[in-house]
Amino acid sequence: xxxxxxxEDLDAFTYRERVADGAPVLIPVxxxxxxxxxxxxxxxxxxxxxxxxxxxxxxxxxVAAPIVYGYKSQQRSGGGNHLTGSTSLDAATVIAxxxxxxxxxxxxxxxxxxxxxxxxxxxxxxYEGVDLALGxxxxxxxxxxRVMLMSYWDFVDDDAIAELYPDGFPGWDLExxxxxxxxxxxxxxxxxxxxxxxxxxxxxxxPTYDLLPARPEITPPSGxxxxxxxATADKGQVLLxxxxxxxxxxxxxxxxx
Ligand SMILES: [Zn+2]
Numbered sequence: 001x002x003x004x005x006x007x008e009d010l011d012a013f014t015y016r017e018r019v020a021d022g023a024p025v026l027i028p029v030x031x032x033x034x035x036x037x038x039x040x041x042x043x044x045x046x047x048x049x050x051x052x053x054x055x056x057x058x059x060x061x062x063v064a065a066p067i068v069y070g071y072k073s074q075q076r077s078g079g080g081n082h083l084t085g086s087t088s089l090d091a092a093t094v095i096a097x098x099x100x101x102x103x104x105x106x107x108x109x110x111x112x113x114x115x116x117x118x119x120x121x122x123x124x125x126x127y128e129g130v131d132l133a134l135g136x137x138x139x140x141x142x143x144x145x146r147v148m149l150m151s152y153w154d155f156v157d158d159d160a161i162a163e164l165y166p167d168g169f170p171g172w173d174l175e176x177x178x179x180x181x182x183x184x185x186x187x188x189x190x191x192x193x194x195x196x197x198x199x200x201x202x203x204x205x206x207p208t209y210d211l212l213p214a215r216p217e218i219t220p221p222s223g224x225x226x227x228x229x230x231a232t233a234d235k236g237q238v239l240l241x242x243x244x245x246x247x248x249x250x251x252x253x254x255x256x257x
Contacts, residue, residue: 005056006063015062016108024061024112024255025105026052029098029126031070031119032087033078036177036224038197041085043181044070048118050188051152054244055116059251064105067097070119075214076206077120077173079223082214091125098129099136106137106145112255114148116247120173123151148254153180155246156239164235170203170226177224178203179231180239187236200229 002009007025010018019025030045040046045068052063072081072088081088089097098115105113115126130147137145153172161169164179175181185193199222206218206225219225251257 005053005061008065010062018062019109022111024059024114024251024257025064025110026056026061026114026116027064027101027105028052028066029070029115029117029119029122030066030068031073031078031122032068032085033070033073033119034083034085034223035181036197036199036222036228038194038199038228039177039182039185040192041087042068043177043185044118046189046192047181047184048116048152050184051118051240051244051247052116054240055114055247055251058244058248059255059257061112061114061251064101067094067101070094071121071125074121074210075219076210077225078176079219079225080214080216082216083219083223094122094125095129095132098126099133100129102130102133102145102147103136106133106142111145113145114150114247114251117149117151120151120176123149146255148251150247150250152243152247155243155250156180157242157246160238160242164238167230174203174206174225176226177222178226178228179235182228182231183233183236184239185236186231186233187240190233195229195231198228198231199224200227202227 028048030048032041035043069089071094073086203226
């Protein structure tokens with residue numbers, strides 16, 4: 001029998017046993033989005049999956065196959081969806097996907113579900129999909145499904161931020177392709193990072209509003225919103241440890257484990 005927290009690795013019989021034992025299921029949610037010249041399009045998929053894997057090890061959870069595509073990249077948090085390479089879903093599709101997966105896991109008998117989000121723009125549409133699914137389950141008489149929504153960077157505490165950003169923290173929205181994601185990639189997937197291609201730029205200065213259609217000139221040419229030059233695998237380890245520990249605590253507390 002394969003020992004893995006990843007649902008994709010398990011046979012259906014082992015999966016059913018784990019679900020019958022009450023294992024929570026974590027759903028990583030990513031995007032296919034440009035992350036500058038130094039990292040692959042799949043960063044948000046790889047990092048949400050790794051975060052969910054680390055959390056699963058400490059909570060007896062399983063990790064569902066990730067939602068690979070995400071909601072449209074925005075100029076103020078991901079460079080914008082006008083950039084070639086970024087390949088996104090519309091909101092209705094993200095909502096429907098989240099809803100379908102909650103209903104499918106509930107059909108399996110899963111009662112504790114957590115989305116582990118790795119792409120800023122997804123969050124509210126996941127929320128809506130979960131809300132619609134729970135409404136449908138309630139009407140069908142199923143009242144005991146509980147779903148958590150987490151974006152992993154929200155679990156990096158102020159102490160870690162002070163340690164990791166001695167020259168000042170640009171804010172999570174401007175972290176696109178910056179120290180956070182580059183450090184985690186250096187730790188988890190170093191072969192996919194080209195540090196010699198990092199655009200060492202000051203944090204982008206963006207308006208406090210959106211205007212559509214996008215104005216390509218306000219996104220830095222690299223597509224990154226801050227520099228990843230100060231990224232290291234050691235910082236990635238701090239980020240992985242702090243964020244996963246925070247999510248473990250939240251899951252244990254909310255799911256009564
Ligand atoms: Zn990203």
